[in-house]
Amino acid sequence: MEDTVNLLLSKNVQGKYVNDRQKAKEINLNVDTYIFYKLSNESQSIGVILCIDGKKYEDDDLNILSILSKQVTVAMQLYDYSEKNIKHKLIAKELNILNKQQKLIMNDSKMECNNEKELEFYHKPATVVGGDFYYAHKIDDKRVAFIIADVMGHGIVANYMVAMIKGAFKTLCYQYKTPGEIATHLNKILYDEFDKMGVFATALINVFDTQRNILSVSNAGHYSPIIIDENDEVVESLNCKKGIPIGVLPDGEYHSNTFSIENYPMVFMFTDGTLEIKNHDKEEFGLDRLKCFVKNNYKNNKNKIVENLKKETEKFTGNDNFDDDILILMLKNI
Structure with missing residues (x-):
């Protein structure tokens, strides 16, 4: 037939x-x-x-x-x-659940670290579920550990990796004191799974001594923080030594960069989505523009900073739809 x-x-x-x-x-x-x-x-x-x-x-x-x-x-x-x-509705439902889970991870991470400093963030995923995330955890009365990471990709796979990083990070915070040790063992735990999935993640892993206002940072292939001093200047001398991204090599070792932020009213961390926003001429927003923005806005509260960033990027691009996740994290004066 x-x-x-x-x-x-x-x-x-x-x-x-x-x-x-x-x-x-x-x-x-x-x-x-x-x-x-x-x-x-x-x-x-x-x-x-x-x-x-x-x-x-x-x-x-x-x-x-x-x-x-x-x-x-x-x-x-x-x-x-x-x-x-029906398939689209099921997928949309699953993605919506994952999106809510990811928001819960980050919404719990806003905190006042001490009487002087607070952690605040803003996140806008390019898709329903993005690969950028931030998580903070109070280890004890003297220390707060937090991570900002950019997992390659979007959707369900990225969310799965985000959940793995969060779980492992939270456990390691109690086992190791320095962010370099935490990053090294995080990579060892996650390498096999990341290698199977063909993904990696860049990250800044941090431990903040809330009593002495001392910040330790380990850089796993990520952009260094933008730090502003009391004279409204960008501090260029504290660029964090960059290691390889999480999940690239099984035996990667990571180091800690430690400095006082007593006289630094803003430590601004971010993922590459903001930098890679493009205008009609395919020109990227870039690091210099972001530094200038932070320098001009660090005295504002979180809501005003976010509002101004939206205005700045929309003015630069002509629209408010971007190809990548936008995530910024601020350790700033209250």
Whole structure:
């Protein structure tokens, strides 16, 4: 029957009837008569309706088959649409759940570290579920550990990796004192899984001594923080020594960069989404513009900083839709 269907689909006519036994043999079936009409979706033939061994087929039969073929085609399209719609709804539901989970991870991470410093962030994923995330955890009365990371990719895979990083990071915070040690063991724990999935993550892993206002940072292939001093200047001398991203090498070692932020009212961390925003000329927003923005806005509260960043990036691009996640993290004066 498959050969017969292919033969009919190859014919240059949309439909046809044959009442002669000898001619009927051309469709490779032992029949006396036949009539067929193609099922067509736009310009593509997707099937046929075939009737055989009727007493005698006429033009009226061909017209009826033509109408029936249109009805069948519409029914098939509706079924296909319904199936795809259900799948899309299921995927959307799963992504919405993942998005809520990711928001919960980060919403719990806003905190006042001491009477002088607070952690605040802003996150806008490019898709429903993004690969950028931030998480902070109070280890004890003297220390807060926090991480800002950019997992390659988006969607369910990225969210899975985010959950793995968060779980491992939270455990390691109690086992190791320095961010370099935490990053080294985080990489060891996650390497195999990241390697299987073909992904990696850049990150800044931090431990903040809230009593002495001393910050230790380990840089896993990430951009160094933008630090502002009391004279409204960007501090260029504290660039954090950069290691390789998490998940690239199984035996990667990471180091800690430690400094006092007593006289630094803003430590601004970010993922690459903000830098890579492009205008109509394909020019990127870039690090220099971001430094200038932080320098001009660090005295504002979090809401004002976010509002001004949105205005600045929208003015630069001409729209508010970006290709990558936007995540900024601020360790700033209250």
